[in-house]
Amino acid sequence: MRVAGVAALIVGLGVMGTPSASAAPVGCGALGGAVVDGSCRVTATTADYTLDVTFPLDYPDEQAVVDYLSQTKAGFINVAEIPETRNRPYEMDVTAQSFRSARTRSVVLTLFQDTGGAHPTTWYRSFTYDLNAERQLSFEDLFAPEAEPLHAIFPLVRRSLESQTGLAGAVSTSAGLDPSHYQNFAITDDAVIFFFGRAELLPSYAGATSVSVPRTAIPALEI
Numbered sequence: 001m002r003v004a005g006v007a008a009l010i011v012g013l014g015v016m017g018t019p020s021a022s023a024a025p026v027g028c029g030a031l032g033g034a035v036v037d038g039s040c041r042v043t044a045t046t047a048d049y050t051l052d053v054t055f056p057l058d059y060p061d062e063q064a065v066v067d068y069l070s071q072t073k074a075g076f077i078n079v080a081e082i083p084e085t086r087n088r089p090y091e092m093d094v095t096a097q098s099f100r101s102a103r104t105r106s107v108v109l110t111l112f113q114d115t116g117g118a119h120p121t122t123w124y125r126s127f128t129y130d131l132n133a134e135r136q137l138s139f140e141d142l143f144a145p146e147a148e149p150l151h152a153i154f155p156l157v158r159r160s161l162e163s164q165t166g167l168a169g170a171v172s173t174s175a176g177l178d179p180s181h182y183q184n185f186a187i188t189d190d191a192v193i194f195f196f197g198r199a200e201l202l203p204s205y206a207g208a209t210s211v212s213v214p215r216t217a218i219p220a221l222e223i
Contacts (some may be wrong), residue, residue: 027066039046049080053094059107060129087116098187105129106186122208126184139182147219150177160211171201
């Protein structure tokens with residue numbers, strides 16, 4: 001009886017101390033994912049599509065990431081399951097990078113999608129969180145209203161993109177000074193990194209790109 005009691009206690013402690021391998025946080029579980037090496041992994045394979053999504057679980061506003069991925073996943077599946085759709089199976093892959101500064105945390109999703117067209121597409125979706133203010137940040141939150149940051153940022157971005165691609169003069173001034181193209185970014189202690197999807201600032205054949213801009217070369221951040 002004593003041996004049996006000790007064995008039961010050990011089993012009980014083991015159950016309490018070791019989480020189930022299939023257990024996942026609520027948001028990850030809602031996407032149909034499982035925890036793999038500290039990240040949420042969502043995979044699916046059908047006759048119509050393949051899906052592979054990975055994102056970190058330590059971002060402060062995880063629900064914002066989950067909500068975006070839920071909508072994107074649903075939209076992709078709806079398209080893939082349209083009757084008479086050609087060139088199936090379709091494909092969607094999502095990977096993520098994490099960045100941090102003393103005051104912020106950033107997650108940048110890279111989304112690849114092939115829905116049977118002539119060319120697949122790649123785009124970015126970033127999330128940056130202000131730890132002090134406990135809120136999501138947009139590009140407009142980063143600088144003082146009178147700073148006109150793009151007058152400093154755009155020349156650096158244009159120079160870097162031209163150097164990366166060899167496409168001199170490919171980025172128009174009107175597009176380069178449009179704040180809508182700078183909404184996907186990450187912050188570190190040394191730089192602000194901007195991410196541009198396929199065909200966003202450059203011709204589509206140039207693919208997706210990113211540019212790291214030193215914080216010392218642009219107006220001071222407000223955060």
